[in-house]
Amino acid sequence: MSMRQKKPSAINVTVLERLRAAGLRPTRQRLALAKLLFARGHRHCSAEQLFNEAKGHRVDVSLATVYNALHDFTAKGLLREISIDSSSSYFDTNTGNHHHFYFERSGQLEDIADDQVSIAALPAAPGGAEISRVDVIIRIRA
Amino acid sequence: MSMRQKKPSAINVTVLERLRAAGLRPTRQRLALAKLLFARGHRHCSAEQLFNEAKGHRVDVSLATVYNALHDFTAKGLLREISIDSSSSYFDTNTGNHHHFYFERSGQLEDIADDQVSIAALPAAPGGAEISRVDVIIRIRA
DNA sequence: CAAGTTGTTTAGAATAATTCTAATTAGACA
DNA sequence: TGTCTAATTAGAATTATTCTAAACAACTTG
Numbered sequence: 001m002s003m004r005q006k007k008p009s010a011i012n013v014t015v016l017e018r019l020r021a022a023g024l025r026p027t028r029q030r031l032a033l034a035k036l037l038f039a040r041g042h043r044h045c046s047a048e049q050l051f052n053e054a055k056g057h058r059v060d061v062s063l064a065t066v067y068n069a070l071h072d073f074t075a076k077g078l079l080r081e082i083s084i085d086s087s088s089s090y091f092d093t094n095t096g097n098h099h100h101f102y103f104e105r106s107g108q109l110e111d112i113a114d115d116q117v118s119i120a121a122l123p124a125a126p127g128g129a130e131i132s133r134v135d136v137i138i139r140i141r142a
Numbered sequence: 143m144s145m146r147q148k149k150p151s152a153i154n155v156t157v158l159e160r161l162r163a164a165g166l167r168p169t170r171q172r173l174a175l176a177k178l179l180f181a182r183g184h185r186h187c188s189a190e191q192l193f194n195e196a197k198g199h200r201v202d203v204s205l206a207t208v209y210n211a212l213h214d215f216t217a218k219g220l221l222r223e224i225s226i227d228s229s230s231s232y233f234d235t236n237t238g239n240h241h242h243f244y245f246e247r248s249g250q251l252e253d254i255a256d257d258q259v260s261i262a263a264l265p266a267a268p269g270g271a272e273i274s275r276v277d278v279i280i281r282i283r284a
Numbered sequence: 285c286a287a288g289t290t291g292t293t294t295a296g297a298a299t300a301a302t303t304c305t306a307a308t309t310a311g312a313c314a
Numbered sequence: 315t316g317t318c319t320a321a322t323t324a325g326a327a328t329t330a331t332t333c334t335a336a337a338c339a340a341c342t343t344g
């Protein structure tokens with residue numbers, strides 16, 4: 001009967017279902033992190049950012065768990081990993097086809113819808129190999 | 143009169159001139175590294191790779207110097223830095239407009255000439271900001 | 285619902301890439 | 315040549331990330 005016993009809200013249910021559907025055990029930590037990631041619209045997030053956010057929300061997880069969760073989510077297609085800057089990588093909750101603006105000054109990323117960029121004349125992959133994806137990054141200086 | 147006294151070859155002269163033109167003091171180490179980088183066609187290279195190559199050629203440089211030189215060369219427009227993989231960055235001797243194939247299996251990069259990829263309908267940068275460059279990376283799985 | 289199995293979490297150590305520090309060395313130019 | 319200043323260096327420090335091995339918790343079965 002304590003306040004600690006949460007009744008499952010809509011967001012909790014959908015997040016839980018997403019984890020299960022992906023074949024990931026919905027543990028406390030994964031649920032909490034997924035909720036932070038997927039609660040509202042799409043977002044870009046580094047491991048460190050998510051870790052700090054979790055701390056802010058009194059979610060007690062280790063940094064190792066954050067890395068594990070991000071990689072597990074990525075492996076199951078719930079996230080997409082982007083590396084623009086060799087100093088750290090970002091995880092994008094938008095896993096569909098799309099591209100990015102990268103603001104060099106702030107290190108921020110912004111999505112560009114797939115249909116905003118049209119690539120004509122993509123060269124064939126050498127040796128008929130399979131293209132796993134095409135990333136377009138538009139770097140903004142100022 | 144010793145063998146140690148090298149007479150400047152064509153490549154040495156051009157490399158020396160390139161450094162001077164870029165406003166970089168042509169020190170022994172920078173000359174040796176630039177020679178390795180620019181001797182023949184374009185190439186992609188990590189700091190570690192260049193360091194090992196230097197060792198193989200009995201060029202006695204520290205890893206810190208390799209990093210310094212690569213960053214100095216990049217700052218002066220002699221190289222372009224690319225980060226595809228958050229685990230390490232590559233430096234490309236081709237500083238003109240062009241794009242890349244990235245072979246996920248081997249970690250190798252291959253240039254794609256600018257005219258092989260045509261991007262139509264680039265979105266305007268938010269707030270009229272200046273685009274510093276557009277990178278297209280085609281990832282090859284197999 | 286108790287026990288067992290397996291997948292997860294964790295703190296902390298370990299690693300890898302890169303940068304920093306402070307002392308030494310060496311181009312440039314008078 | 316001597317002086318000035320930038321470049322080099324070894325090694326320590328830092329940062330992002332991964333590993334390790336033990337503790338734990340989710341699912342399953344009895």
